[in-house]
Amino acid sequence: MPNYITTYTGLHMIPTEPKLEDIRIEDMAHALSLITRGNGHVKQFFSVGQHCIHCALEADARGYSGRVVLACLLHDGAEAYLSDVPSPFKPYLKEYNDFEDRILDVIFTKYLGSKLTDDEYQKMKQVDHDMLYYDLKTLLNEHMAIDPPEMKTEFSYEVRPFEDVEKQYLSLFEKYMKRI
Numbered sequence: 790m791p792n793y794i795t796t797y798t799g800l801h802m803i804p805t806e807p808k809l810e811d812i813r814i815e816d817m818a819h820a821l822s823l824i825t826r827g828n829g830h831v832k833q834f835f836s837v838g839q840h841c842i843h844c845a846l847e848a849d850a851r852g853y854s855g856r857v858v859l860a861c862l863l864h865d866g867a868e869a870y871l872s873d874v875p876s877p878f879k880p881y882l883k884e885y886n887d888f889e890d891r892i893l894d895v896i897f898t899k900y901l902g903s904k905l906t907d908d909e910y911q912k913m914k915q916v917d918h919d920m921l922y923y924d925l926k927t928l929l930n931e932h933m934a935i936d937p938p939e940m941k942t943e944f945s946y947e948v949r950p951f952e953d954v955e956k957q958y959l960s961l962f963e964k965y966m967k968r969i
Contacts, residue, residue: 794870796820804870805888807895812866814900814962820869822954828875831928835946837865837873838954840924843944845961848916850941855968856901860913862961863900867892901969 793801796816803811821838825831845862853861865873867889874885897904905913919938925931927946 796870802870804892807870807892809895809899812892812896812899814959817863817866817869817896818955818958818962821865822951822958824868824873826873826924827928828873832930833928833946834948835924835928836949836951836954837868838951838958839946839949840920841865842954842957842961843942844913844916844920845965846944847920847940847942848912849965851916853912853916854909855965856905857909857912859901859962859965859969860897860905860909861916862958862965863896864893864913864917866896900966 791801792805793803796802796813797819798813798816800811800813800816818838821841822836824837826835826837826840841862841864844864845858848858848861870892871885871889874882879886894904919940922933922935922938923940923944925933926937
């Protein structure tokens with residue numbers, strides 16, 4: 790049994806030992822456009838790629854730096870290599886979290902030039918958390934006992950072909966790479 794995964798572009802990648810050359814934006818865009826939010830427990834298909842696009846557009850509308858906007862687009866990139874684990878279960882999976890953090894560090898180093906600063910990380914996490922409120926409400930009919938976060942963008946939960954999501958993800962990646 791091999792200790793690697795074969796990515797969309799045909800690369801053999803060992804997720805437990807990520808290297809800069811293992812990370813390809815094409816692999817991330819493709820995989821994230823096909824992985825569903827909520828571990829599949831949603832009213833309709835909505836991909837992690839769509840969620841990342843929403844986060845990046847929101848960060849951009851908030852006037853955050855190019856690094857934070859791009860980090861929001863890339864923030865779930867490790868899921869392209871490890872798959873998604875529902876948030877309530879993650880605290881019990883220390884090794885998974887370590888692997889996820891390691892892959893994200895490689896992704897951020899490759900595309901942002903370094904890991905995120907504490908301030909950048911907090912801004913990225915706030916956008917992700919704010920978007921989660923609307924993801925839960927729209928995709929699962931979950932109502933949180935907090936006031937809705939104020940958003941600067943309007944976003945859609947329409948079912949979109951994965952190819953369109955993949956294409957938009959790559960387009961935004963190119964756009965935001967020019968800003969850093």
